[in-house]
Amino acid sequence: MLLLTCPCCGVSAEETEFTNGGEAHLKRFGPGSSDADYEAYMFARKNPRGVHFERWRHAYGCGKWFLMARDTMTLEVYGAYKAQTTEPPADIQAKIKARRPEWEGYK
Amino acid sequence: MTRYSAFAIAREAMRQHTGWQKAWASPEPKAHYDVVIVGAGGHGLATAYYLGKNFGITNVAIIEKGWLGGGNTGRNTTIIRSNYLQDPSAAIYEKARSLYETMSQDLNYNVMFSPRGVMMLAQTEHEVRGYKRTEMANKLQGVETRFIGPAEVKRLVPIMNIEGPRYPVLGALWQARGGTARHDAVAWGYARACSAMGMHVIQNCEVIGVESVGGQVSAVATTKGTIGCNKLGIVVAGHSGHLANMAGFRLPIESVALQAMVSEPIKPAMDVVVMANTVHGYMSQSDKGEMVIGGGADHFNNYTQRGSWQHIEETVRALIETFPMLSRLKMLRQWGGIVDMTGDRSPIISKTPLGNTFINCGWGTGGFKAIPGSGWAMAELIAKGEPGSLARDFSMFRFREGRFIDESVAAGVAH
Numbered sequence: 007m008l009l010l011t012c013p014c015c016g017v018s019a020e021e022t023e024f025t026n027g028g029e030a031h032l033k034r035f036g037p038g039s040s041d042a043d044y045e046a047y048m049f050a051r052k053n054p055r056g057v058h059f060e061r062w063r064h065a066y067g068c069g070k071w072f073l074m075a076r077d078t079m080t081l082e083v084y085g086a087y088k089a090q091t092t093e094p095p096a097d098i099q100a101k102i103k104a105r106r107p108e109w110e111g112y113k
Numbered sequence: 114m115t116r117y118s119a120f121a122i123a124r125e126a127m128r129q130h131t132g133w134q135k136a137w138a139s140p141e142p143k144a145h146y147d148v149v150i151v152g153a154g155g156h157g158l159a160t161a162y163y164l165g166k167n168f169g170i171t172n173v174a175i176i177e178k179g180w181l182g183g184g185n186t187g188r189n190t191t192i193i194r195s196n197y198l199q200d201p202s203a204a205i206y207e208k209a210r211s212l213y214e215t216m217s218q219d220l221n222y223n224v225m226f227s228p229r230g231v232m233m234l235a236q237t238e239h240e241v242r243g244y245k246r247t248e249m250a251n252k253l254q255g256v257e258t259r260f261i262g263p264a265e266v267k268r269l270v271p272i273m274n275i276e277g278p279r280y281p282v283l284g285a286l287w288q289a290r291g292g293t294a295r296h297d298a299v300a301w302g303y304a305r306a307c308s309a310m311g312m313h314v315i316q317n318c319e320v321i322g323v324e325s326v327g328g329q330v331s332a333v334a335t336t337k338g339t340i341g342c343n344k345l346g347i348v349v350a351g352h353s354g355h356l357a358n359m360a361g362f363r364l365p366i367e368s369v370a371l372q373a374m375v376s377e378p379i380k381p382a383m384d385v386v387v388m389a390n391t392v393h394g395y396m397s398q399s400d401k402g403e404m405v406i407g408g409g410a411d412h413f414n415n416y417t418q419r420g421s422w423q424h425i426e427e428t429v430r431a432l433i434e435t436f437p438m439l440s441r442l443k444m445l446r447q448w449g450g451i452v453d454m455t456g457d458r459s460p461i462i463s464k465t466p467l468g469n470t471f472i473n474c475g476w477g478t479g480g481f482k483a484i485p486g487s488g489w490a491m492a493e494l495i496a497k498g499e500p501g502s503l504a505r506d507f508s509m510f511r512f513r514e515g516r517f518i519d520e521s522v523a524a525g526v527a528h
Contacts, residue, residue: 051366
């Protein structure tokens, strides 16, 4: 059971109050894009063993989407941040690097 | 390898069981094999077995980071059925089910296949319509299923409450020839047969890198040294994405935790498998008497082999309405496995962007039932370099081409 804190409203709650929205920071390819680009956006996933950047929604709370860095091997949450962000904030990246020196970066 | 038989048991009984041999050898890896299979779970071992049996390829290593059948092969609820809606799924699962019928004889290893019948409950009007449609599709596919009414459900499973206030039982899709098998024995039986053909089953050997030259894999780096290969098969279920990252491509797969549990053993109470997809629980009784219960998967990426508590609660809560006697049972064990979910919830048996590398994955929450059929199709793909009729529709490139095998929506199966 994950215990998460919503960065939008500040409420801490169990994971049942939230819904997971899959991998974050995907570049969207829509109509007119190539099949390969669309497939990469729509289906192909990093699915890493380790640090994962993902979308969550505080569904039974404030209702806002936000982004989060979490470890899929330990379930440790490194930090949550606003959805209106194109890449993970520097302080969260630094925290991950300190916890997991072998981490190769979010790209 | 000495054959197991009634005579062997009698002979060993006479000499205090001192003559039994190890079921399979545990050799050190050679520098090079014709085919290396990564993953010695059911699917990987079955692939190797049919490579030897159907194609005569026996210079094969099956490498496993843990122990045999310690992944999803040993963590599932052992249900075997083939009542799928779409033709490609029905074909491969029915092939698997039919191979299970003769597996004990074929492998000379008792896998305890028990065709006790699988019942998928219809608890909403929508499910009734869906299963009647599946019944018709199964008729065309040559899969024997029948839609039965509540009275027959009650006759087959007397402990069931068919008049639940929330989800009354309106009928069920009944596959009399479905059932269960002992999951560990499937892995052990295949491993023993592979070893007898001269293949190397190498446990505690984790792949840590994939070496490729000019779009072809030349070797895998492992914790027991570098192992060269002419062809590579990746059959690692939940860790498929991890292996694909090593090989330099991405898959349409996300890995999540799926949980199961068993109760304390009780006297025989239910002699069929019951799946209740509306409330998301499925149950059978093992030969030891435990009620074996599975539920729904978590929704976030996870490699920890443990899931969230609320899914246990949801599963038990759902089943108690349909099986009131469960409310007095204690649960003995609970565990999780990491399942590989594809975008359309159907598996992948496919060529990859690397010329001599093939992948078998994406079985998600329903891989155990498919083991022999999956191995059969994967062996053909590896041996010939092209998919046969069973594997053709399960290419990983179907997502780019929009040719989904849409079981998740159409059949209402437990995913």
